Amino acid sequence: xxxxxxxxxxxxxxxxxxxxxxxxxxxxxxxASAAARGLALRPHxxxxxxxxxxxxxxxxxxxxLTVATIGEAEVFAEAGxxxxxxxxxxxxxxxxxxxxxxxxxxxxxxxxxxxxxGAVLLADxxxxxxxxxxxxxxxxxxxxxxxxxxxxxxxxxxxxxxxxVGGVFTFPGHGYTPGRRDEAAxxxxxxxxxxxxxxxxxxxxxxxxxxxxxxxxxVADPRGLxxxxxxxxxxxxxxxxxxxxxxxxxxxxxxxxxxxxxSGSRVILDAGSKVLGADQPAWATGGGRLPDHPDARVTALSxxxxxxxxxxxxxxxxxxxxxxxxxxxVCAAVNLADELVVVSGGREVDRWAVAARGANS
Amino acid sequence: xxxxxxxxxxxxxxxxxxxxxxxxxxxxxxxASAAARGLALRPHxxxxxxxxxxxxxxxxxxxxLTVATIGEAEVFAEAGxxxxxxxxxxxxxxxxxxxxxxxxxxxxxxxxxxxxxGAVLLADxxxxxxxxxxxxxxxxxxxxxxxxxxxxxxxxxxxxxxxxVGGVFTFPGHGYTPGRRDEAAxxxxxxxxxxxxxxxxxxxxxxxxxxxxxxxxxVADPRGLxxxxxxxxxxxxxxxxxxxxxxxxxxxxxxxxxxxxxSGSRVILDAGSKVLGADQPAWATGGGRLPDHPDARVTALSxxxxxxxxxxxxxxxxxxxxxxxxxxxVCAAVNLADELVVVSGGREVDRWAVAARGANS
Numbered sequence: 001x002x003x004x005x006x007x008x009x010x011x012x013x014x015x016x017x018x019x020x021x022x023x024x025x026x027x028x029x030x031x032a033s034a035a036a037r038g039l040a041l042r043p044h045x046x047x048x049x050x051x052x053x054x055x056x057x058x059x060x061x062x063x064x065l066t067v068a069t070i071g072e073a074e075v076f077a078e079a080g081x082x083x084x085x086x087x088x089x090x091x092x093x094x095x096x097x098x099x100x101x102x103x104x105x106x107x108x109x110x111x112x113x114x115x116x117x118g119a120v121l122l123a124d125x126x127x128x129x130x131x132x133x134x135x136x137x138x139x140x141x142x143x144x145x146x147x148x149x150x151x152x153x154x155x156x157x158x159x160x161x162x163x164x165v166g167g168v169f170t171f172p173g174h175g176y177t178p179g180r181r182d183e184a185a186x187x188x189x190x191x192x193x194x195x196x197x198x199x200x201x202x203x204x205x206x207x208x209x210x211x212x213x214x215x216x217x218x219v220a221d222p223r224g225l226x227x228x229x230x231x232x233x234x235x236x237x238x239x240x241x242x243x244x245x246x247x248x249x250x251x252x253x254x255x256x257x258x259x260x261x262x263s264g265s266r267v268i269l270d271a272g273s274k275v276l277g278a279d280q281p282a283w284a285t286g287g288g289r290l291p292d293h294p295d296a297r298v299t300a301l302s303x304x305x306x307x308x309x310x311x312x313x314x315x316x317x318x319x320x321x322x323x324x325x326x327x328x329x330v331c332a333a334v335n336l337a338d339e340l341v342v343v344s345g346g347r348e349v350d351r352w353a354v355a356a357r358g359a360n361s
Numbered sequence: 362x363x364x365x366x367x368x369x370x371x372x373x374x375x376x377x378x379x380x381x382x383x384x385x386x387x388x389x390x391x392x393a394s395a396a397a398r399g400l401a402l403r404p405h406x407x408x409x410x411x412x413x414x415x416x417x418x419x420x421x422x423x424x425x426l427t428v429a430t431i432g433e434a435e436v437f438a439e440a441g442x443x444x445x446x447x448x449x450x451x452x453x454x455x456x457x458x459x460x461x462x463x464x465x466x467x468x469x470x471x472x473x474x475x476x477x478x479g480a481v482l483l484a485d486x487x488x489x490x491x492x493x494x495x496x497x498x499x500x501x502x503x504x505x506x507x508x509x510x511x512x513x514x515x516x517x518x519x520x521x522x523x524x525x526v527g528g529v530f531t532f533p534g535h536g537y538t539p540g541r542r543d544e545a546a547x548x549x550x551x552x553x554x555x556x557x558x559x560x561x562x563x564x565x566x567x568x569x570x571x572x573x574x575x576x577x578x579x580v581a582d583p584r585g586l587x588x589x590x591x592x593x594x595x596x597x598x599x600x601x602x603x604x605x606x607x608x609x610x611x612x613x614x615x616x617x618x619x620x621x622x623x624s625g626s627r628v629i630l631d632a633g634s635k636v637l638g639a640d641q642p643a644w645a646t647g648g649g650r651l652p653d654h655p656d657a658r659v660t661a662l663s664x665x666x667x668x669x670x671x672x673x674x675x676x677x678x679x680x681x682x683x684x685x686x687x688x689x690x691v692c693a694a695v696n697l698a699d700e701l702v703v704v705s706g707g708r709e710v711d712r713w714a715v716a717a718r719g720a721n722s
Contacts, residue, residue: 089629091681117681260479279634360665
């Protein structure tokens with residue numbers, strides 16, 4: 001059972017706390033896991049949006065960063081990161097085209113694409129710049145991405161309009177379902193191999209075959225992938241614990257929250273969806289978890305309230321007590337915060353700005 | 362069918378757009394509705410977190426503002442609002458006590474309380490300052506708040522420690538369920554009357570009997586209430602439309618989003634949960650709605666993707682097209698944005714800072 005960090009005297013709950021020792025252990029473990037299988041590691045920075053954490057990932061051997069938006073890329077380029085992958089099917093509107101060209105003066109860019117129309121627009125936007133395109137494919141999550149056998153068509157449209165094509169990528173998001181991790185990782189490897197073959201068939205080399213994700217990272221298959229892009233692993237969260245991928249001691253970010261109201265074994269905390277985020281998959285036990293009270297359940301979240309039910313007859317935190325809440329989905333929680341309170345051994349050691357908070361376009 | 366505002370050339374989607382003409386109509390209509398029933402209107406500013414909108418509410422006759430946190434109160438006090446109600450059971454930790462005392466030098470404050478312990482702490486924190494306490498009661502939403510018959514006990518604890526007690530308040534949140542609006546409004550009025558009687562029984566006058574909410578506002582009962590605190594009505598959102606409280610022409614805030622991927626009648630927009638918020642009650646049709654495509658359904662949201670399914674055989678937006686998305690819960694969406702693009706007649710006329718964005722503690 002962890003010691004709840006004492007809130008610094010000038011802070012009012014709710015606020016996010018990062019245990020830097022847990023964070024560093026997570027960063028090293030993923031780097032070692034990727035290296036052991038000969039996979040490049042390109043962590044997804046949308047999780048933390050923090051320059052200090054990206055530097056730690058780079059020092060541990062990350063090849064470059066993945067980001068979700070041009071806005072995130074701008075923040076990390078400004079901070080000196082020169083190898084950035086926008087893993088998203090970017091539609092190069094005039095405003096985005098200008099931003100991409102400006103970015104490419106400071107960093108080597110990879111940009112996602114999943115349609116011939118998008119490829120042509122991107123090719124025009126980045127002509128002559130240090131940018132290569134990666135074709136997004138759908139490996140079973142059914143979000144963006146073309147079918148693997150259609151990747152050649154997109155790559156060819158890009159190449160014929162003068163763009164560099166570096167390979168293919170996918171996000172095996174169906175691994176975010178209990179029991180589907182291994183299936184999703186296998187789908188990912190198969191789909192990337194098929195897509196690479198589709199590029200070969202149009203005489204384009206798929207040098208990069210890039211996959212997800214924190215749930216599937218432990219079983220990502222180096223026969224199908226050349227790199228992986230997990231994000232959540234730096235912090236972990238209630239979802240990762242409930243999926244079975246880690247335990248409470250691996251959760252590096254929690255929200256410090258105060259018990260503001262009590263009624264029997266039901267308490268109200270001052271951390272609601274405006275701090276924890278509202279993500280709640282159908283299989284989750286609730287709106288987050290209390291690592292120091294694993295049997296408690298967050299039965300409802302509103303903007304400034306978490307309703308937490310404790311086991312009847314057991315101990316229940318008293319009014320005014322500060323407890324730790326692990327959000328379901330840490331990426332959402334971080335994007336709601338301006339800074340993270342960094343602790344080591346239960347004492348505050350630093351504050352980190354969430355530099356790319358809100359950089360979602 | 363509304364005209365989708367053209368994105369200003371320098372903006373990339375996704376971003377929030379406010380139609381100021383719709384907003385002003387909503388502001389005036391709620392003010393007129395409250396005035397017609399002799400109810401004071403104290404709008405909840407957590408919805409918009411915007412100084413410009415709070416000023417419009419004041420000009421239309423709002424008596425003061427409601428906020429959810431001390432942080433929001435600080436922002437609006439700084440902007441010159443001098444009558445603020447923190448409608449939340451504030452636990453006056455040392456840090457919060459200092460902030461409350463500083464705030465009380467700039468504004469008349471009302472603070473919520475729902476326990477004798479919290480009342481004693483607050484009474485000590487604000488002794489001698491221009492602050493009165495309101496006892497929160499549970500009128501059926503079962504979140505914070507004491508039972509109406511217990512309100513006297515809390516009020517007495519506050520009064521005995523020298524605090525001013527102004528009355529009672531509640532949030533009839535169970536009105537956010539299809540078909541329960543009238544029941545929730547009746548519960549609200551009954552509970553406020555019971556709680557007022559409980560205060561009378563301990564010789565404390567419940568001068569203020571304050572209720573919610575946008576869904577129940579149209580039927581808030583002046584026999585039970587003296588004021589109401591709706592928030593969402595300034596913008597409305599997909600939830601309010603699906604609850605039947607308003608129509609699409611009443612929705613003032615939407616997210617401008619680009620079609621970035623297409624597969625048959627399924628499209629992917631670049632507005633995900635980091636822009637729309639992830640709130641999705643069980644009865645909602647999906648993760649938001651497209652006001653200009655009422656038959657389309659947002660079947661999934663991830664951080665940067667909305668999956669939208671259009672009716673088979675009907676028109677589907679083309680790649681690169683900009684569409685409008687109404688978030689399910691506009692309070693969450695606004696808290697994710699740094700500024701709002703303000704339009705009138707489809708043309709940009711202003712930008713408003715979300716001044717209290719992130720001020721959630």
